Amino acid sequence: MAAVTWRQARCWCPSLLQVFRFPVAQVHLGRPTMRASQQDFENAMNQVKLLKQDPGNQVKLKLYALYKQATDGPCNVPKPGVFDLVNKAKWEAWNALGSLPKETARQNYVDLVSSLSPSSEASSQGTHGADEKVQESKDIVVSSEDGITKIMFNRPTKKNAITFQMYQDIMLALKNASTDNSAITVFTGAGDYYCSGNDLTNFTSAAGGMEEAASKGAVVLREFVNSFIDFPKPLVAVVNGPAVGISVTLLGLFDAVYASDKATFHTPFSHLGQSPEACSSYTFPRIMGSAKAAEVLLFGKKLTAREACAHGLVSEVFPESTFEKEVWTRLRAYAKLPPNSMRISKELIRKNEKEKLHEVNAEECTTLKARWLSDECINAIMNFVSRKAKLGRPQSS
Numbered sequence: 001m002a003a004v005t006w007r008q009a010r011c012w013c014p015s016l017l018q019v020f021r022f023p024v025a026q027v028h029l030g031r032p033t034m035r036a037s038q039q040d041f042e043n044a045m046n047q048v049k050l051l052k053q054d055p056g057n058q059v060k061l062k063l064y065a066l067y068k069q070a071t072d073g074p075c076n077v078p079k080p081g082v083f084d085l086v087n088k089a090k091w092e093a094w095n096a097l098g099s100l101p102k103e104t105a106r107q108n109y110v111d112l113v114s115s116l117s118p119s120s121e122a123s124s125q126g127t128h129g130a131d132e133k134v135q136e137s138k139d140i141v142v143s144s145e146d147g148i149t150k151i152m153f154n155r156p157t158k159k160n161a162i163t164f165q166m167y168q169d170i171m172l173a174l175k176n177a178s179t180d181n182s183a184i185t186v187f188t189g190a191g192d193y194y195c196s197g198n199d200l201t202n203f204t205s206a207a208g209g210m211e212e213a214a215s216k217g218a219v220v221l222r223e224f225v226n227s228f229i230d231f232p233k234p235l236v237a238v239v240n241g242p243a244v245g246i247s248v249t250l251l252g253l254f255d256a257v258y259a260s261d262k263a264t265f266h267t268p269f270s271h272l273g274q275s276p277e278a279c280s281s282y283t284f285p286r287i288m289g290s291a292k293a294a295e296v297l298l299f300g301k302k303l304t305a306r307e308a309c310a311h312g313l314v315s316e317v318f319p320e321s322t323f324e325k326e327v328w329t330r331l332r333a334y335a336k337l338p339p340n341s342m343r344i345s346k347e348l349i350r351k352n353e354k355e356k357l358h359e360v361n362a363e364e365c366t367t368l369k370a371r372w373l374s375d376e377c378i379n380a381i382m383n384f385v386s387r388k389a390k391l392g393r394p395q396s397s
């Protein structure tokens with residue numbers, strides 16, 4: 001995600017909030033609320049200038065997009081070049097609104113701004129119960145139903161690549177899920193991918209360049225992985241399609257992994273001049289044996305779902321045609337098991353490993369920070385950004 005300064009967002013000053021409290025489809029269709037007047041719209045623009053807290057890049061982009069849609073209508077300007085990261089991100093946010101009517105955009109802007117007020121900020125971050133639909137942000141959709149809290153990567157146009165904002169959203173979702181009424185927590189992806197790993201533009205869009213991005217990345221990564229190590233309830237991955245990078249390594253910290261037979265598992269760290277994260281330097285050799293772990297983590301061998309299952313990373317593989325139905329039926333049954341019993345059993349399993357996992361996480365983050373500043377890594381990322389290399393393509397396996 002390109003860095004969008006708070007100053008820029010205040011200048012665009014459209015209003016934001018409700019958008020992230022309701023499913024996207026509902027927002028785009030227009031909620032059955034009263035229509036916002038021009039005066040409401042202008043009030044909301046003023047309110048944005050008074051916000052004390054930076055709402056984050058995703059919200060600022062949404063704010064910008066709704067403002068442009070409400071004032072100029074559908075996006076009608078050419079897409080900025082690939083290196084013009086900030087303007088490209090703004091253009092994409094606006095263009096994603098398609099033919100949303102001006103009045104609906106105005107209403108959504110007003111709703112969004114009103115939800116940014118301190119009282120609604122507090123309620124959006126509070127504990128929620130089972131059967132309640134919640135949404136932390138548009139790229140990470142959280143819902144809770146039938147005793148299951150579902151956390152979904154929802155950025156299908158970017159193969160669900162994880163932005164800095166999404167790391168924060170996931171941490172918040174896990175924090176909420178650890179105390180809500182659900183029995184189990186499930187990760188899955190929207191669209192054809194489960195997740196393509198870290199958004200490689202996280203490193204190119206930070207205002208202070210790679211140095212700043214590396215420092216920020218190491219802090220965020222450590223905290224992010226800690227929230228998986230310490231998560232108290234059963235954690236399940238429903239891997240609906242290809243998984244890359246950190247979305248694969250994290251699986252070593254999950255309690256069960258169900259995969260569609262079209263899923264693949266790819267950790268191209270050496271291709272990227274990087275090194276393993278999410279405790280995989282410790283969990284993968286234990287899960288799959290040191291020889292297979294080396295092939296995967298050092299040489300970037302991509303595993304099919306069946307291979308990943310044979311090597312212990314995946315619990316079970318399902319045919320694509322029945323995947324969703326079979327897996328969710330099973331999970332709904334598991335969610336009816338006594339939650340305290342599951343939690344206590346998980347604690348017993350994890351207890352002896354916890355300290356070690358935290359140690360490994362810390363060391364991996366320190367190592368990665370140095371890797372992100374290496375020529376090998378910088379060249380690989382610049383190659384990706386300039387589309388000279390797409391890591392999924394040169395692999396023969």
Ligand SMILES: CCCC/C=C/CC(=O)SCCNC(=O)CCNC(=O)[C@H](O)C(C)(C)COP(=O)(O)OP(=O)(O)OC[C@H]1O[C@@H](n2cnc3c(N)ncnc32)[C@H](O)[C@@H]1OP(=O)(O)O
Binds near residue numbers: 157200268269274277
């Ligand atoms: C701060 C914590 C850091 C933690 C570190 C973690 C390490 C990792 O996760 S390393 C793994 C990083 N991920 C990758 O290397 C994957 C890069 N992406 C690809 O190789 C390919 O995009 C793909 C194989 C996933 C898909 O290829 P395909 O040809 O089918 O689709 P594309 O046209 O390439 O992708 C569509 C669209 O999505 C953008 N995109 C996909 N993945 C990423 C990504 N990881 N980062 C940023 N953007 C990504 C891609 O650029 C396309 O965007 P445009 O339509 O705007 O060109």
